[in-house]
């Protein structure tokens with residue numbers, strides 16, 4: 001089953017994608033993670049997109065479509081989770097064509113709905129373990145022992161995304177409403193859209209996603 005998780009920044013797409021990977025053996029394809037990895041490894045493309053990402057703007061369709069195209073031959077018997085892709089109508093069309101060229105299709109597009117005030121709160125407080133990527137939050141989920149990751153035990157290696165600040169967030173939200181939200185109508189018209197309430201704790205939201213996928 002190939003699915004898209006769609007929703008504004010901070011809706012919890014990455015968190016829920018990680019759960020689907022762990023529980024169903026699906027393969028997560030996050031263009032945001034791929035772009036951050038390109039920056040860390042210092043590739044030419046990584047350097048090219050760094051400032052754009054830090055401002056909260058979208059990188060070009062060509063770059064992200066290329067990144068996804070490279071991954072579609074990966075072994076994914078349980079299917080792909082597209083997380084943060086597509087973000088424009090051109091990307092959505094390209095994804096449809098790429099899947100078709102591999103003899104595959106999309107089974108569901110899950111829209112995670114979260115109101116804007118909640119997004120700002122979620123995003124401005126979040127941080128992750130630099131070793132294993134486990135997510136935390138200043139208000140909602142502090143590590144049990146200050147400075148130490150609950151999952152892998154690494155100490156003092158927490159990091160915050162450079163684009164998780166109020167200015168970049170405003171730009172990211174604008175990009176979502178301007179460029180990405182039209183995809184909701186696009187997939188509704190194709191009969192693939194499932195809407196779920198993205199507010200609540202991680203378990204509750206995971207249950208709603210499972211209901212949307214299996215129901």
Ligand code: AMP
Nearest residue numbers: 031032053056057058059064084085087
């Ligand atoms: P994310 O981790 O999904 O929030 O993405 C972080 C940043 O990477 C975004 O604010 C964009 O600058 C860039 N990005 C990630 N995915 C895409 C995409 N599909 N199209 C354009 N830009 C993207």
